[in-house]
Amino acid sequence: MLSISTASGGATELLLSEGIAIFITPMMAGMAGAILMGVLALMLQRPSGMLKLAHLSSATFAILLAFTGNITILHLLTLTLLLYLFHGLQEHKSGLLLISAAAIITLVMWTVSEYLWAFPAQRGAIVIVFMYILFLAYQAYSSANEFELKERDDDHTEHESLGLPGRQSFKRAFNEFRQTEGSPCMLVLVRLMGFEQVNFHLGREFGDLLLAQSANRIAQRLQSGDVMTITHGNETAKMAHLGGLNFAFVCSLKHGRHFHEQLIEEISNSTLKPFNVGSCTLEIMMRASYVNCDEEMGQLENLISCVFLALDTQSEAHQYGQQQVVPYQQRMQIHRLEQQVRLSELAKINFRSEFELYFHPVVRHEDNSIEFVELLLRWQHPKQGILSANEFIDDIRLVGLAIPVAEYVLERACEIALALKMEGISVPISINVFGAELLSESFIEFIDYTMLNHQLSSGAIIIECPASMLAELDEQEIAMISRLKNLGVKMCVDSFGDAPLVLAKLPALRFEYVKLSRNMTQEPEHMGHTKSLVKGIVEMHQEKHCRVIGEGIESLGQLEFVKSIGTVAAQGFYFSRPQNSNILISWLKQRLPQ
Known part of the structure; x- marks a missing residue:
């Protein structure tokens, strides 16, 4: 009830x-x-x-x-x-x-x-x-209380490892500095590079020691009174360690609006000095970004996010050959949002129906015949139109499609090579490999299987590796390149000149082709004293029986220049723009003598 x-x-x-x-x-x-x-x-x-x-x-x-x-x-x-x-x-x-x-x-x-x-x-x-x-x-x-203790522990840990304050000490100093300093100021992020190979070959302990020495070199360049002082414990410092290979400092611009750029240049010159270890000479590289402290309402965490975003945005577009110093720009936020949209689209894409291959010929100087044809990946985007591979290749790797897409491109290249063979056209096909992960055992085996399945002879397929990738190869990946050559695949170094470490790697590698980057094939009047250097590089490769190609040729002046330094062929918009591979056979038939 x-x-x-x-x-x-x-x-x-x-x-x-x-x-x-x-x-x-x-x-x-x-x-x-x-x-x-x-x-x-x-x-x-x-x-x-x-x-x-x-x-x-x-x-x-x-x-x-x-x-x-x-x-x-x-x-x-x-x-x-x-x-x-x-x-x-x-x-x-x-x-x-x-x-x-x-x-x-x-x-x-x-x-x-x-x-x-x-x-x-x-x-x-x-x-x-x-x-x-x-x-x-x-x-x-x-x-x-626990959060505060954790912050102190993190700060203390960073202080112990490099003798530098961490993020929390940096934040406290920044807030005090902004209250007392009325002049404009800049937050600068410095990122050291090249420690992966040091840790791999010489061990982590040695890498940590080298990192401490590099950090000390940077700190020595920041003794100006216009650089913010950071108190940590009973000590003071001029820069903070933000974790990993990232360091930050804040400088006032009251005595010069380009003072931050001057400091970055001094740090760069100091960092690039080689470290002599026994019989070895080690070189450490650096990149930097900066943001005005009046951006993002002056909130330090947001400013730190901005300088990290600036560096990461540049790194995604291939880290070598890009700006060493990157100013933060608000459009980078838009770029990041666009990338997030692309990632969500790529995660659901049927690339076999939406990706296409275009071709771009490499033309011999001697008789204007075709040395080989390069296949270029394109995305027929439903909203943005046709996108080149440079605009989304890093996103493909982020969503885990690098290997499947590379296999798709290789299959299409072998199909095209077989079709050319059936037509009696003897022109090799080249494809691009963008990441060292593609030099894996499974991908090499797939190349072997696909070429045998299409009954292609040696030299029918050429693989182009970007120079930046070759700068980071380990011994196992170098062995994979040698194995590719044993399978009858010819190798080409793409964009040579963008990566300064490639010259040190080349004695251990043998390539049939080298493409000089656009930086090395400009109009002669823009080259200055570097013309003789480029010519010397071409002669060095010729001695190794390597055929050198000028890349990015867009004018007759550029073509005459690359001819004068000894290249055997050229590629660029001067000859033709990339076209859909569906018309490749008919295009070649028009070019070839009847």
């Missing part, structure tokens, strides 16, 4: 069955609501199993006590709070012990008062409300 009636004074009588009735007053309902809100807030803190049991039990008994006023429930509620005491002892949490002990003592006193002075037992439930409030305040305080 269940019936509800409203009594005078705003109380509601809830008759559960014969002889059992609960009188609900606004005060009781308010206490019950407060208890429910409190326990929900505590449960959102994701407590341990013991605390979860304690919260649920105390809330249940407290609500029953508020509605019934039963003295037995008051006793049970008091006993339930012992769970909090037990948990506090187990976890060594003095605050939890103090709050739960105070609540137990209060409830015991309330029980005694109920017997001696007839205090309403049900109002003892309000003790639980206050206890929950204290628990929430204690947990908020504990979380903030």
Whole structure:
């Protein structure tokens, strides 16, 4: 039986069955609501199993006590709070012990008062409300304290490893600096590069030692009074370690608006000086980015995100041959958003239907015949039109499609090479390999299988590797290139001249072709004294029986220049723009002598 009636004074009588009735007053309902809100807030803190049991039990008994006023429930509620005491002892949490002990003592006193002075037992439930409030305040305080301790530990760890302040010390110094310094200032991020090979060949301990020496070189260039001072412990420094190979400093521009660029140049010159280790000479590279401290409302965390974004945006477009110093620009945020959209599109794409191959010929100087034809990947984007591979190849690698797309391109190249063979046209086909992960055992085996399946002879397929990739090859990847050559695949270095370390790698590698980058094939009047250097590079490759090709030829002047330095062929818009591979056979038939 269940019936509800409203009594005078705003109380509601809830008759559960014969002889059992609960009188609900606004005060009781308010206490019950407060208890429910409190326990929900505590449960959102994701407590341990013991605390979860304690919260649920105390809330249940407290609500029953508020509605019934039963003295037995008051006793049970008091006993339930012992769970909090037990948990506090187990976890060594003095605050939890103090709050739960105070609540137990209060409830015991309330029980005694109920017997001696007839205090309403049900109002003892309000003790639980206050206890929950204290628990929430204690947990908020504990979380903030733990976070602060963690920040100090992180700062201390970075301080111990390199003797430099970390992010938190940097943040405190920045806030003080901005309050006292009224002039414009710049935040500069410096990233050291080249430590992967050092760690791989010489070990992590040696790499850490070299990193400390490199950081010391940078610090020596930042002794100006216009560079922000960072206090950490009892010491001071001029730059902070942001983790990994990243360092940051802030400088005022009150004595020169290009002061930050001057400092970056000095750091670069200092960093690029070789380290002599025994019989080895090691070179460390660096890149830098900067942002005006008035950007992003002057919030340091946002400014740090900006300089990281500037470097990462440039790195995604192939790290060699790009700007060594990158200023942050707001359009980089747009670029990042566009990249996120592309990544989501690529994750769902059927690339076999949306990707296409275009061809671009390499033309011999001697008789204008075709040395070989390069296949270029294009994406027929539904909104942006035709995109070149440079605009999305790094995104392909990020979504894990590098190998599948490379296999697709190789299959199409072999199909085209077989079609040319059937037509009696003897022109090799080249494809591009963008990442060292494509020089894996499985991909090499796929190349072997696909060429055999299409019955292609040696030299029918050429693989072009970007010079930047060759700068980072390890011994196993060099062995993979040798294995490719044994399979009858010819190799070509693409964009030679963009990566300064390639010359050191070439003695261990043998290539049939080298393409000089656009930087080396400009108009003669733009080359200056570098013309003789480029000619010397061409002669060096000729001595190794390597055919050198001029890349990016767009004018007759460029063509005459690359001819004069000894190249055998050229490629560029001067001859033709890339065209869809569907018309390759008909295009070649028009070019070839009848």
